Amino acid sequence: MIQAIAVKLILSAIVAIASIYVGLGLKGVDRKLAARMQGRIGPPLRQPFWDVSKLFQKENIVPYHAVDWVFNLMPLVAFTSAIVIMLYMPIGPLKPVLGGFGDLILVVYLFAFPSLAMAIGGFSSGSPIGAIGAQREMVVMMSYELPLAIVVFSRAMILSSGGIEGLTLKLAIDPWSMVGMLGIIGLCLLLASLLMVIPGELAKIPFDQPEAETELAGGVLAEYSGRNMGMFYLADAVKSLAIASLVIALFFPWGISSYFSGLPELGGYAVTAWALDGAFFLLKVFLILLVSVTVVRVVMPRVKIDRASSFYMFTTGAIAAIGMLLIYICINGGF
Amino acid sequence: MAGKSYTLPIGPVHPALKEPTMFKLTVEGEIVTAVDVQPGINHRGIEFIGMRRNPLQVLHLAERICGICSIVHQYSFALASEKAAGITEIPERAQYIRTIMAELERVHSHLLWAGVAAHELGFDTLLHWTWQLREWVQDVLEIISGNRVNYAMYIQGGVRRDISPEVIQKLKVMIADYRAGIDQLCKAFTDDRVFRHRTMGVGVLTYKDAVETCAVGPTTRGSGVHKDVRIDQPFGGYADLDLDYCLPEKMGYENNGDTYAKTLVRLQEVVQSLDIIEFCLDNMPPGPIRWESNMTKLLQHMKKAEGEALGLNEAPRGEMIHYVKLNAGDENVSIWKVRASTYNNILAWTKMLPGCQIADVSIIAAAVDPCIGCMDRVTVVDQDTGKEKLFSNEDFYRASIRKTRAYQRKVSP
Amino acid sequence: MEPIDGDGILNLFKTRMGGAILSSHVDTYVNGVRKKKLQTVWVRVPRESLREAVSLVLEMQAPAHIAVASGSDLGNDIEVLYHFQVFWGFKRESTVSVTIGTTCPKSDPHLPTISDLVPGALITEREKQEFLGIIIDGIPDPRRLFLVDNIPEGKHPWRKDEKGVQDMVRNVHEGGD
Numbered sequence: 001m002i003q004a005i006a007v008k009l010i011l012s013a014i015v016a017i018a019s020i021y022v023g024l025g026l027k028g029v030d031r032k033l034a035a036r037m038q039g040r041i042g043p044p045l046r047q048p049f050w051d052v053s054k055l056f057q058k059e060n061i062v063p064y065h066a067v068d069w070v071f072n073l074m075p076l077v078a079f080t081s082a083i084v085i086m087l088y089m090p091i092g093p094l095k096p097v098l099g100g101f102g103d104l105i106l107v108v109y110l111f112a113f114p115s116l117a118m119a120i121g122g123f124s125s126g127s128p129i130g131a132i133g134a135q136r137e138m139v140v141m142m143s144y145e146l147p148l149a150i151v152v153f154s155r156a157m158i159l160s161s162g163g164i165e166g167l168t169l170k171l172a173i174d175p176w177s178m179v180g181m182l183g184i185i186g187l188c189l190l191l192a193s194l195l196m197v198i199p200g201e202l203a204k205i206p207f208d209q210p211e212a213e214t215e216l217a218g219g220v221l222a223e224y225s226g227r228n229m230g231m232f233y234l235a236d237a238v239k240s241l242a243i244a245s246l247v248i249a250l251f252f253p254w255g256i257s258s259y260f261s262g263l264p265e266l267g268g269y270a271v272t273a274w275a276l277d278g279a280f281f282l283l284k285v286f287l288i289l290l291v292s293v294t295v296v297r298v299v300m301p302r303v304k305i306d307r308a309s310s311f312y313m314f315t316t317g318a319i320a321a322i323g324m325l326l327i328y329i330c331i332n333g334g335f
Numbered sequence: 336m337a338g339k340s341y342t343l344p345i346g347p348v349h350p351a352l353k354e355p356t357m358f359k360l361t362v363e364g365e366i367v368t369a370v371d372v373q374p375g376i377n378h379r380g381i382e383f384i385g386m387r388r389n390p391l392q393v394l395h396l397a398e399r400i401c402g403i404c405s406i407v408h409q410y411s412f413a414l415a416s417e418k419a420a421g422i423t424e425i426p427e428r429a430q431y432i433r434t435i436m437a438e439l440e441r442v443h444s445h446l447l448w449a450g451v452a453a454h455e456l457g458f459d460t461l462l463h464w465t466w467q468l469r470e471w472v473q474d475v476l477e478i479i480s481g482n483r484v485n486y487a488m489y490i491q492g493g494v495r496r497d498i499s500p501e502v503i504q505k506l507k508v509m510i511a512d513y514r515a516g517i518d519q520l521c522k523a524f525t526d527d528r529v530f531r532h533r534t535m536g537v538g539v540l541t542y543k544d545a546v547e548t549c550a551v552g553p554t555t556r557g558s559g560v561h562k563d564v565r566i567d568q569p570f571g572g573y574a575d576l577d578l579d580y581c582l583p584e585k586m587g588y589e590n591n592g593d594t595y596a597k598t599l600v601r602l603q604e605v606v607q608s609l610d611i612i613e614f615c616l617d618n619m620p621p622g623p624i625r626w627e628s629n630m631t632k633l634l635q636h637m638k639k640a641e642g643e644a645l646g647l648n649e650a651p652r653g654e655m656i657h658y659v660k661l662n663a664g665d666e667n668v669s670i671w672k673v674r675a676s677t678y679n680n681i682l683a684w685t686k687m688l689p690g691c692q693i694a695d696v697s698i699i700a701a702a703v704d705p706c707i708g709c710m711d712r713v714t715v716v717d718q719d720t721g722k723e724k725l726f727s728n729e730d731f732y733r734a735s736i737r738k739t740r741a742y743q744r745k746v747s748p
Numbered sequence: 749m750e751p752i753d754g755d756g757i758l759n760l761f762k763t764r765m766g767g768a769i770l771s772s773h774v775d776t777y778v779n780g781v782r783k784k785k786l787q788t789v790w791v792r793v794p795r796e797s798l799r800e801a802v803s804l805v806l807e808m809q810a811p812a813h814i815a816v817a818s819g820s821d822l823g824n825d826i827e828v829l830y831h832f833q834v835f836w837g838f839k840r841e842s843t844v845s846v847t848i849g850t851t852c853p854k855s856d857p858h859l860p861t862i863s864d865l866v867p868g869a870l871i872t873e874r875e876k877q878e879f880l881g882i883i884i885d886g887i888p889d890p891r892r893l894f895l896v897d898n899i900p901e902g903k904h905p906w907r908k909d910e911k912g913v914q915d916m917v918r919n920v921h922e923g924g925d
Contacts, residue, residue: 037460038459038460038463038464039463039464039467040463128341128342128343128344128362129343132343132362132365132693135364135365205457205459206457206529208457209694216693217349217350217351218350298459298460299460300458300529301453301456301457301458301461301527301529301530301533302456302457302458302533302694303529303532303533304532304533304692304694304695305365305692305694306365306692307532374893374894375892375893375894375895375896376896378894378895378896380905380913382905382906383905383906383913386906418775418777423777423778427780427781430779430780546811546813547811547867547868548867548868549811549813549814549815549866549867549868549869550868560837561836561837561838562813562836562837564843566840566841567833567835567836567837567840567841567842567843568786568833568841568843568844568845569779569780569784569786569840569841570779570786571779571780572780573779573780574779574780574781574782574783574784574786574841575780575781575782575784577840580837618781620781643790644775644788645788645831645845645847647815647845654815654833656815656816656831658816658818658829658831660820669820670818670820672816672818672819674815674816674818674872678816678871678872679815679816679868679871681871682867682868682870682871
């Protein structure tokens with residue numbers, strides 16, 4: 001028992017550290033690519049690492065009017081919850097570390113945690129700019145929860161129809177092979193709406209209203225500095241990895257090692273196959289973030305908050321709902 | 336948050352404002368209900384300094400009022416002081432060169448504005464693209480004058496440098512390239528659905544408000560007001576041109592005074608500026624470029640002169656006026672009043688901002704193309720006590736000693 | 749009213765205001781190769797007639813466009829010049845600058861407001877109050893505009909007497925502490 005807990009703890013620590021590094025690396029790639037698309041040279045790939053190490057060395061200022069314990073606690077909450085999401089995610093060939101302790105519903109709510117922590121932190125900062133940013137954070141969050149929930153439950157519906165417990169994340173199950181033509185169209189719609197949710201979830205242009213630099217001077221993050229700011233920065237980096245992992249777990253849970261035969265093994269473990277699958281996983285993460293974050297934030301301006309809200313509630317929600325309906329018809333009608 | 340209003344300060348330093356100024360917004364939820372503009376944070380007392388300098392020195396001081404519309408201040412001051420000193424016969428070639436420089440600056444200023452507007456909307460790609468385009472005109476300005484900003488081209492009675500035939504060739508190449516670039520830029524701004532959504536119907540300045548608040552420049556032309564000093568009261572090379580007001584209706588949009596209309600006005604004006612430069616290059620008369628090429632003689636003339644005059648000019652942001660009074664006994668400029676365009680647009684802000692969303696404040700504020708450095712023309716705030724007081728050298732010295740002692744206590748307990 | 753040139757405007761002032769005009773003249777300049785005319789009209793009136801003169805400007809074109817008001821310290825008096833642009837937007841080169849000047853003694857530095865006639869004059873009237881130490885009677889918003897609170901009351905940057913700010917200026921080049 002104790003041994004099992006110790007193994008889990010060690011694995012958790014490895015996943016946490018790895019996801020921080022990968023998340024920051026992805027941020028560096030995103031910044032470089034966005035810069036190149038805008039005709040700039042852009043920062044070096046290591047820039048996010050330097051930023052974080054600098055932030056952690058800086059003075060941590062708590063505003064005079066802030067509720068200081070909430071203000072200081074929230075970055076930690078955001079950061080830890082982002083890490084915990086990663087512990088529930090199947091990472092490439094590896095099963096989720098905490099796979100036995102929760103299901104997809106838990107993960108969906110864990111995704112709300114960093115945003116919630118940011119909003120509470122913004123409210124507790126005692127600054128009107130932070131308060132307006134926090135309000136906007138809540139509005140955006142409530143708007144994209146609907147399509148997100150529809151996507152997750154539709155996928156659960158497919159698995160349940162195949163006799164598998166639908167909400168599990170433990171197994172890498174390919175939903176595409178379990179449905180007919182109509183279901184595949186439905187899955188495409190669901191995938192599209194999930195990709196639309198990503199910029200909102202990560203507060204990136206065009207849905208960066210909570211932080212809107214030119215409107216609110218950083219909004220929820222306006223009063224944060226030093227270590228607290230660094231925590232939010234890390235939480236953001238890990239969250240982008242986590243949301244991409246969610247897309248992979250729900251829609252693209254394939255590896256490529258099975259297509260190769262005779263991969264060398266090391267001491268009875270399929271190390272090469274794992275490495276191959278891990279690299280493929282990173283490639284998938286990169287592609288998903290490229291499509292839904294980098295390209296989108298380069299080609300779009302920021303929209304207004306009411307527009308963002310209606311976009312998620314109605315447009316994205318409708319696309320997801322149609323996808324769900326098609327899948328329902330497919331499963332129950334046998335198309 | 337319904338029914339509860341609170342004050343949201345935009346400024347004194349805010350990412351939406353490129354220069355320090357202060358907007359105090361009363362906000363209910365996301366809606367702005369009232370606005371108070373409190374400028375003065377960037378007031379440097381340039382008029383005070385200028386009234387203690389001779390006209391040739393002030394010429395260069397005037398240019399340093401603003402970094403973007405620097406040459407129009409020099410233009411206005413040169414016009415006003417040469418009129419006050421009775422220098423009325425400016426060589427025609429000099430008038431044309433003045434016009435070319437002013438129009439080149441308008442091109443770079445409007446492109447800068449377009450980039451800033453895109454940035455205010457979170458459209459950074461367009462910002463970088465626009466500013467890349469702007470680099471060319473700055474290069475050309477550097478070829479002509481040796482500087483990217485603060486060109487030091489004008490002097491009372493003429494200009495300081497001629498434009499050589501080689502430079503004219505380079506200018507023509509630039510203009511041809513720019514026509515294509517501006518075309519693409521227009522498409523980028525007018526075709527983007529989110530840009531249209533964010534600017535149409537936002538920050539509306541009605542025709543009535545525009546004329547009543549005496550607003551100037553593209554801010555008013557967006558509302559369909561026919562105000563443009565280059566056309567109403569042509570000066571210099573503009574007198575030979577047949578210009579027309581740049582109004583949004585020429586691009587198939589109504590003159591409703593919203594931010595989109597103002598964008599269209601500025602985009603048209605860039606093209607118009609290119610036309611003006613081309614005309615001036617093609618028709619540049621030969622001849623001298625100065626009324627008096629000996630600086631000492633010119634200064635002596637200015638010192639003996641007596642009179643008062645206005646220097647009116649159309650800056651990129653609108654009408655600009657300098658009032659200069661020279662007294663015979665006084666070698667300095669006796670009275671110098673600078674009025675930049677943004678000054679007259681303060682009241683327009685108070686008409687445009689109420690009723691908008693917080694998200695629109697930055698683009699509405701930017702739609703005027705505020706030039707705070709021009710409008711405000713130094714003081715220190717004591718943050719600790721919350722009071723503002725004027726610091727003297729002794730105060731700084733004492734504060735420094737206090738801080739050193741505090742550190743000493745910290746380091747050696 | 750149809751646009752008239754500078755001399756016409758001056759004649760109008762003379763016929764309507766008559767003896768109230770203290771001094772007046774028209775400056776004419778020529779521009780460009782085609783030598784186009786550009787005129788500025790200068791009219792100086794006592795402060796009692798200021799509002800009448802502004803009303804006359806309004807008669808020519810309403811709403812009037814005020815460019816700015818400039819001011820100067822003449823020693824015993826303070827002079828304020830209101831620079832108007834009339835006949836803007838009619839046709840090419842129709843606009844004439846009309847400057848209406850008035851003075852008030854330093855012992856009684858009061859001037860009537862014109863911001864009810866020309867709403868756009870509010871900003872420049874607020875500036876004149878703080879920079880010249882005059883009082884505009886009836887101004888709707890008498891707060892300071894450009895001067896921040898740490899300039900003491902009774903200090904006015906454009907005054908050339910003891911109310912000026914010369915004594916607050918530190919000339920670094922002169923040394924000292």
